[in-house]
Amino acid sequence: MNQYMEKTDASLVHTYNRFPVVMEKGEGVYLYDTDGKKYLDFAAGIAVCGLGYGNRELNQTLKEQIDMLTHTSNLFYNTTCGKAAEALKKLTSMDRVFFTNSGTEAIEGALKAARKYAYKKGSGRYEFIAMEHSFHGRSIGAVSVTGNEHYRTPFEPMLPGVKFAKFNNLDSVKALVCDKTCAVILEPVQGEGGIHMADPEFMKGIRKLCDEEGILMICDEIQCGMGRTGSMFAWQSYGTKPDIMAMAKAIGSGVPVGAFAMTEAVAAYSLEPGDHGTTYGGNPFACAAVAKTAEIFERENLLAHINEVGAYLEDCLNGLKNELPDEIVERRGLRLIQGIKIKKPVGEVINKALEEGLALISASDNVLRLVPPLIITKEHVDEMICILKRILE
Numbered sequence: 237m238n239q240y241m242e243k244t245d246a247s248l249v250h251t252y253n254r255f256p257v258v259m260e261k262g263e264g265v266y267l268y269d270t271d272g273k274k275y276l277d278f279a280a281g282i283a284v285c286g287l288g289y290g291n292r293e294l295n296q297t298l299k300e301q302i303d304m305l306t307h308t309s310n311l312f313y314n315t316t317c318g319k320a321a322e323a324l325k326k327l328t329s330m331d332r333v334f335f336t337n338s339g340t341e342a343i344e345g346a347l348k349a350a351r352k353y354a355y356k357k358g359s360g361r362y363e364f365i366a367m368e369h370s371f372h373g374r375s376i377g378a379v380s381v382t383g384n385e386h387y388r389t390p391f392e393p394m395l396p397g398v399k400f401a402k403f404n405n406l407d408s409v410k411a412l413v414c415d416k417t418c419a420v421i422l423e424p425v426q427g428e429g430g431i432h433m434a435d436p437e438f439m440k441g442i443r444k445l446c447d448e449e450g451i452l453m454i455c456d457e458i459q460c461g462m463g464r465t466g467s468m469f470a471w472q473s474y475g476t477k478p479d480i481m482a483m484a485k486a487i488g489s490g491v492p493v494g495a496f497a498m499t500e501a502v503a504a505y506s507l508e509p510g511d512h513g514t515t516y517g518g519n520p521f522a523c524a525a526v527a528k529t530a531e532i533f534e535r536e537n538l539l540a541h542i543n544e545v546g547a548y549l550e551d552c553l554n555g556l557k558n559e560l561p562d563e564i565v566e567r568r569g570l571r572l573i574q575g576i577k578i579k580k581p582v583g584e585v586i587n588k589a590l591e592e593g594l595a596l597i598s599a600s601d602n603v604l605r606l607v608p609p610l611i612i613t614k615e616h617v618d619e620m621i622c623i624l625k626r627i628l629e
């Protein structure tokens with residue numbers, strides 16, 4: 237273990253299983269540790285650093301914003317916040333945006349917005365239907381809708397009124413609907429749960445069910461959103477639109493920021509002044525990151541790049557699976573969010589990859605999760621495949 241880490245890690249609450257490496261610097265799609273060793277990064281700080289590391293334009297914007305204004309709280313409107321909201325409105329086609337400081341908080345806000353809507357409509361609805369193997373965050377509200385007992389059990393009792401349906405099984409959702417159902421919440425691509433994509437019929441079926449029953453549909457786009465699937469937000473490729481959505485991770489390119497957004501139809505009956513708030517949320521610094529990230533996405537036409545490189549990544553992983561049928565069980569995912577279920581213990585594979593200069597993460601049931609910076613090129617994919625093949629075969 238790195239000496240620096242040995243000395244300082246003891247003063248932190250032991251909540252993370254960290255890798256035995258101390259990262260010091262990032263450049264493009266590479267990380268460098270304190271010994272100067274270089275790592276090709278297919279983790280992107282858990283799907284956060286979409287623009288990679290050291291983006292000059294983003295960094296310059298952030299430096300200028302620091303000198304201008306970083307915080308006033310929501311006592312005052314600031315134009316950077318307005319600019320970021322406009323940018324997200326355009327990308328999501330939602331009507332109203334609320335900025336938070338994390339994904340978890342975006343989920344909390346989305347749940348509150350749904351409950352307030354039901355309250356104001358006088359419908360008496362308060363229950364949430366969530367999916368098995370979902371992940372929505374670690375606060376009591378977010379963990380209550382997270383379909384994984386490992387995250388929930390030590391913190392019980394959970395929020396009342398949450399039921400879990402089987403992902404991609406519309407009948408199991410229908411079976412849970414009653415006149416108390418307030419909202420259905422789901423990730424269009426389950427991340428932590430092992431990179432499982434919603435079937436088109438499932439997404440469309442949920443939308444139809446919600447419309448018929450007067451239930452709100454909430455999409456958690458925190459991991460799969462912001463271009464990663466080749467659509468700006470994953471739900472957009474299904475021809476459905478949620479009523480409320482949560483974003484975070486890549487929207488700030490590494491600056492801590494999240495957001496939830498809703499349609500005008502929801503907003504008209506939802507949160508009002510005094511209902512919800514956050515001291516830091518919507519601060520000019522975080523919002524400068526969001527606005528600049530959105531600007532770079534559009535100008536550089538990153539979606540086209542993601543579709544091209546993402547399709548190449550899919551081909552390469554399919555090829556690797558064909559070459560190593562005894563080692564790779566399944567490839568799942570879309571474009572730059574991929575999971576490969578393997579036979580070898582995933583922890584060992586990740587540690588070996590780290591030794592060989594490749595940063596990877598896992599998900600759920602022995603799945604290697606590939607969520608690289610969105611700016612990776614085909615050459616980077618080749619480099620990753622070469623290392624991975626050596627380790628897996």
Ligand SMILES: *Cc1c(COP(=O)(O)O)cnc(C)c1O
Binds near residue numbers: 374
């Ligand atoms: C990471 C994640 C969250 C939680 O976001 P934080 O910023 O860690 O609070 C919620 N939902 C999904 C799908 C995530 O991937």
